[in-house]
Amino acid sequence: MTRKPIIGLLGGGQLGQMLCQAAAPLGITVAVLDAEDCPAKQINHNKLHVTGSFKDPEKIRLLASRCDVLTVEIEHVDTGVLEEVATTGVEVPTADGKGKTMKKVPVHPSYKTIRLIQDKYQQKEYLAKNGLPVAPQMAIESGDGRVESLKLAASRFGFPFMLKASKGSYDGRGNFKVRSPEDFKTAVEEMGDYLYAEKWVPFEMELAVMVMRTEDNNGRLKAVYPYPVVETIHEDSICTKVFYPPRNVSEEVKEKAQKVACDVVASLWGRGVFAVEMFLVDRQVIVNEIAPRPHNSGHLTMEMVPQMSQFKAQLHAVLDEVPENGLTLTPRVPSAIMLNILGGAKPTSHDRFVDLANGSFDQYTDVYVHLYGKESKPGRKIGHVTATGFSSVDQLSSRISPLIKCMDEIRAERIGSRDAIQGLNTPQLKGVPLVAVTMGSDSDLKTVSAGLQILDDFEVPFSIRITSAHRTPREMMMFAEETARSGCKVIIAAAGGAAHLPGMLASEVHIPVIGIPIKASVLDGNDSLLSIVQMPRGIPCATVGIGNSTNAALLAIRILGTTFPEYAGKMKRYQEKLRTEVIAKDEKLVSTDWKAYLEGMRN
Amino acid sequence: MTRKPIIGLLGGGQLGQMLCQAAAPLGITVAVLDAEDCPAKQINHNKLHVTGSFKDPEKIRLLASRCDVLTVEIEHVDTGVLEEVATTGVEVPTADGKGKTMKKVPVHPSYKTIRLIQDKYQQKEYLAKNGLPVAPQMAIESGDGRVESLKLAASRFGFPFMLKASKGSYDGRGNFKVRSPEDFKTAVEEMGDYLYAEKWVPFEMELAVMVMRTEDNNGRLKAVYPYPVVETIHEDSICTKVFYPPRNVSEEVKEKAQKVACDVVASLWGRGVFAVEMFLVDRQVIVNEIAPRPHNSGHLTMEMVPQMSQFKAQLHAVLDEVPENGLTLTPRVPSAIMLNILGGAKPTSHDRFVDLANGSFDQYTDVYVHLYGKESKPGRKIGHVTATGFSSVDQLSSRISPLIKCMDEIRAERIGSRDAIQGLNTPQLKGVPLVAVTMGSDSDLKTVSAGLQILDDFEVPFSIRITSAHRTPREMMMFAEETARSGCKVIIAAAGGAAHLPGMLASEVHIPVIGIPIKASVLDGNDSLLSIVQMPRGIPCATVGIGNSTNAALLAIRILGTTFPEYAGKMKRYQEKLRTEVIAKDEKLVSTDWKAYLEGMRN
Structure with a gap:
């Protein structure tokens, strides 16, 4: 019935399941290689599935023989067989059914990418060679030379430094923080061979960007499309929470993170979506890790970018049918938070979290439950919940705080520590402002304060600045530009006398500007009023009564009300x-x- | 693994498929009674499914024995068996496996509802008895008395009137429009027995409302929750297009339609979602038909009310786990259009439509393809597409016009008529205004016209009225109230002299009001400016320069820009x-x- 190429998928866990969920309505057939009762096969019934391990060369060849293109939901696969399938091909019956012939089956992303990513040390050496920001690292010798090698690492990086396994690690497994020479022995015992040392990165936050990569059939890059940056929270070395937008991160840093992520993915090979995980240190981003597939940090795209979730993107990319025009990965909601459901101390521990999530939505918050149909084991990812909101991520986080608290309690039970109940383990930061308030002089603050009180009363996240059109003209223009780009919805500007500030800001931005005429020493505020209200045709400034900052704030809230x-x-x-x-x-x-x-x- | 009651579903077509798609992430198990390769079973693999017909009593009993509650995706089922299962129960093994015991399995919606709805004549008699608006109808005698009975109908209703089959009809089948006595013979030959006649309703538009119904275990109604009203378009007696919001329908009519739909569903029995299809005639709604299940007119809820699509609602209702608080069926997008994919003249006819849909999204339009995995046959529902937009439904409709045109062409090929290519078969109506412009006097129009031109240039749907604060105070207040309720985002009001209009409107509504001071005969516009800008604390009015309607329009567009x-x-x-x-x-x-x-x- 299908007229589209058949996709063969190595691995049928939750990522494969969500990929199949996206594929069915699009009329795309996905044949899965994994165990009989894997999550993907529970929701995708077809006769092309292969039962077995996605590491078994024979099974990979069998899957390839039934499909037109192969992709993966896990990078721990046999890249040798993938290379063979893509370059030499697999044996299939001839059209007349009498003989055998070889069929080459493309692999996306390329086996070269998967091979590189399987070795974390080589992965980062490659990125460094390509001029991409990574933490300094060095290979640790194998066998007896290990402790000597660790000493060298310590002298080069100082303490603490990270000791990491090059291969086979995931979800933070295979990492060891070396704090002093006393740790050397334990480290080598625990970590085995194929290690590398990495300079400790005292990061402020972890960020991640999903990137969709397209290329032509000759392996030439067509384009990379970044999703918005998200903030990821790891606990016990497992990603547990994802925030969009990242809290208290400037537009400049977000753009930098997207740029770096795009450069990373452009340097790789093959089609599909890729996760680029990064550290934020002092307004710089450092690449930590790449995943050549849909990723936990992209789960919230299902509700946040529903027009092109990471799973739809993976399908369209792999099939090379990404629309040339009009592709937009713009979020359709202002904020989203993803919470992983991890198996708790008991198989039923997470039930109360799911029940709470099912009842957590309200007029301003939508909550989506995703259970993977997996058996619950302590710490195992068995589902996730995405909440989307209509105001800032901080307000959303505060709305779903009972859910976050419940999640933390289940974790505390599991790891046997009450200390785990700490709510969000990053400081609660001030929200991205929806309203930017500015004034020409601090003498205006007294008048403006009544409006600020209103904004506080209505729980509007706002910023406040002093920018004078005449004394700091350049700073004012920069403020205008940054504000317009920040996603802020309204500017309130107060000024007196030859009151140019509101109108100048209105000239620079495309969002509404509300002007408050401040009564100066002469003319009873008439000068300010007329300077603000009598703007030339083309550049409107919404003017309120003289000194009436209350009404300016209320007008801003009416404007926010049209969106929220x-x-x-x-x-x-x-x-x-x-x-x-x-x-x-x-x-x-x-x-x-x-x-x-x-x-x-x-x- | 599941801890939730198991739902048994009679029928596994596309409605069942979408129900299963919604159930899986929620951890809900659905066992389906239908053919082996039905759409629902393609995406839901479990050992509880029953293979066979949903009309076969033995199979229904087998399904019931495996489940905790039964529901339907089609009303043409054996209600006798459903009654038996719900009241007498089905035989199941005892806990020790040694004996047999009877297990009662609740059926939702109730077999009583399904039985009533199976007979369209009785259905409407029941509604009429309950004081609900239906078209006048009369039963037609069976057998030889049919023509006499038709004559009586003609004398009672006049020509044309509708002759309808009481039972077994769907998708418009079983309807015959009787235009004159010459039609009597053909009508009885074509339509067989069990008929009724219905007065012809010269409707302007067809509307539909999905309603979610909850009740307790004693069959007492808990609540009915209406979804927003949609406009449905039927072609060849099949629903082909659905528009949200309905085009050019007042808030008053929409509220009436929701009220009638709620009353209809409240009068029925059992839990679940119900579709109420209605005719709009002269600002009144008349109930045409009820479906006791998810419905084609509700498909767009998947993207329009993603937090509680009709399928999620069906699951939550049937399981009686509808959250008491915070349930909101508010759309998360301003407009949505659903287009059915019907099989064309050839099995591949619809392919070009699907390809077009996959490439139809742009920065302002999201398009979602849903294919059901069904074989294409001419006129068969094999999928649907939902487009959502960020402005009015008219703008959305105009954006996806290539898609609508393609759909019409495929239909024309199928029915062998080029006449079918007519675009939307209802007149293109003016959009629901996003901006309401009003002025105190027609003498203000000259000044306001520059702003209207801007609104036109920016393609903003707007309305325009004359409402004087002093000469038509009551009309002005009514205008304000209606505008605030209509979903309009901004009001622009122009007035001169003691210019009270903008401020009075601002006092009545909660949305932003922009005031244009009109220069009157004296004081050079100062009077108007100060009357508008100097509002008391608490009620802001965004004031622009004297006579500057251009800036008023541009400010309105900046405000719209915060949402769109x-x-x-x-x-x-x-x-x-x-x-x-x-x-x-x-x-x-x-x-x-x-x-x-x-x-x-x-x-």
Whole structure:
């Protein structure tokens, strides 16, 4: 029935399962090589599946013989067989069924990429050679020379440094933090051979970028498309939480991370999606690891970039049918948080988390549960939950805090420590501002403060700056440019006299600017009002009454309400409150003597 | 592994398939009774499935014995067996495996509902008895009395009237439009027995509302939750297109349709989702048909209400685990259009439609393809496509017009008529306004017109009204209330003199109001400016320069840009154009003599 090439998939775990979930509605057939009852086969029934191990050369050849292209959901596969299948081919019956012939089956991403990535030391040597930012590293000798080699690493990198296994590590396994010479013996005992040492990176945050890579049939790069940067949280060396957008990270750093991730993926071979995990250190990004496949840090794309989740992207890329025009990996929600469901101390430990997640959505928060149909074992990834929100990631995080708390409790039970209950293990940072408030002079702050109070009351994340059109013109323009790029929705600007600040900002940005005329020493604020409101045709500035920062803030919130139902609802309640206050006063005035009322006002 | 009750599903077509797609990530097991290779079983592999017909009593009993609750994806099932299973139970082995015992298996929705709905005549008699709006109808006698009975119907309803089969009809089959007495003979020959006549309803539009129904274990209604109203288009008696929101339908009618749909579903029995299809006639809704299950008109909920698609809703309702708080069926996109993929003249006819759909998305439009894995036959539903947009449904419809055209062409080939290529077969209606423009007097129109031109240039759907704060105060308040409820994002109000209109509107609505001070006969516009800008604390009005309707429109577009990336992009391009225009003028001034330049300006 299918008219599309058949994709052969090595591995049928949760990544394979989600890939099959994406494939079915698109009419794409995926044949899976893995155990009979693997997650992918539970939701994909067809006669092309192969039962067996994705490391077994014979089974890989059998899968290849049934498919038009091979891909992987795990990098721990036999790249020798993949190379053979792609270059020599596999034996298949001839068209007349009487003889045998060889069929070459392309492998995406390329076996070369998978081979490189299987060796973490070589992977980073390759990146360094290509001018990409990685931590300094050195190979550790095998066998008896190991301790000597570790001493050399210590002298080169100082303590602590990381000792890592070149091969076979995943989910943080195969890492050892060497704190002092006393650790050498334990380290070599625990870690075995094929090791390398890496300079300790005192990172502030871990970031990840998924990148989609396309190339033509001759192996020439067509394009790399980055997904938005996310912040990843690891606990017990396993990714447990992912935040979009990363908290308190500048646009500049985000662009840098996307650029580095694209450069990394451009330097590799084959089609598909790739995860690039990075450390953020002092506004610089350092590449930590690459995964040549859909990745845990990209799970939230299913709801955040639903038009092209990492799984759809993998399918379209592998089949080389990525639309030339109009491909957009723009998020369709302002914020998203992914929480992994890890098996707890008991097989049923996670049940209460799932129940809580199923009831966690509200008017402003959508929660999506993904269970993989896997048996629960302590620490095993058996599902994940993605929450999406309509305001900032901090507000979303605060809304789903019961869920995060529950997750932390289950972990604490599992690892037997109450210390694990610490909520988010990064400091709670101030949200990306939705409103940027600025003023020409600190003398305006007194007037502006009433508006700031309103923004606080309505729980609007905002930033506040002093930028003078006349005293800091360049800084003002930079502020305007950065604000427009930051995703901030509205600017409030206060200025007095020849009040140019609001209008100048309006000229630079494309978002609404609200001007507050400040009453200066002469002319009773008329100068400020007219300087702000009488903008030339083409550049509007929304002006409020003289000194009325309250209304500026309320106008900003009405504007936010057009995007975020949350603020529209709050505005309605605020107006209702104004109404009932006046009605109460009216009732009081009617029921008491007017003189007494006046007297009461004086007190 | 599952800890949830197992759902038994009668029927495994596309509705069952999408139900299973929703169930898997939620950890819900669905056992399907249908043919081996039915769509649902392709994406749901488990050992509980029953192979056979969902009309076979023995198979239904077998399915029931394996499950905790039964539901249906089709209403043409044996309700006698369902009643037996729910009230008497099915034989199952005792816990010790030695004996037999009876297990009652609840059926949701109730067999009573399914039985009622199977008979379309009885269904509508029941609704009429419950005070719900249905078209007048009368039963037609069976056998020899049929023609006499038709004459009676004609005398009661006039021509044309509808002759309908009470049972077994779906997708418009079993309907006959009787135009004159000459049709009587053909009608009875074609339609057989068990018929009823229905007054012809000259409807303007067909609407549909999905409703989720919950009840307790004693059959007492807990709640009904309506989805948003959609507009459905039928061609060749098959639903082919669904629009959200319905085009050019007032909020009042939408609320009425939701109310009627809720009343209909409240009058039925059991848990689940229900489709209520209605005719819109002269601002009234008339119930046409009910489906006791997920429905074609609800497919777009998968992307439009992703937090609770009709399939998730069916699962949560049947399992009686609908969250008490926070359940919201609010759309997460402003507009959505569903197009059915019907098999064409050839088995491959639809391929070009699917290819087009896969490439149809752009920065402002997301397109989702759903193929059901069914063999293509002419006119058969083999998939659907949902497009979601970030502006109005009309803009979305215009963006995907190549897709609609392709769909119409495939239909034309199939039915052998070029007439079928007519684009949308309802008139192209003006979009739901995103901006409402109003003014105190028609004398303001000249000033306002520059702003209207900007709105046109930016393709913003807007409405325009005259509402005077002083001459039509009540109409003005009604306008404000209706506008705030309509989903309109911004109001632009122009007024002169004691210019109260913008401020009064701002007092009534929660959305941003932009005021344009109109220069009246005295005071040079100062009176208007101050009347608009100097609003009291609590009620902001965004004021622009005197007479500057251009800036009012541009400010409205900046505000829309905070919600719709489309407008933000256009605003950036507009500002870039302003810039290049000034730069060009500067270059001209530099390169020519200033006197010549001035002279050129005079011409």
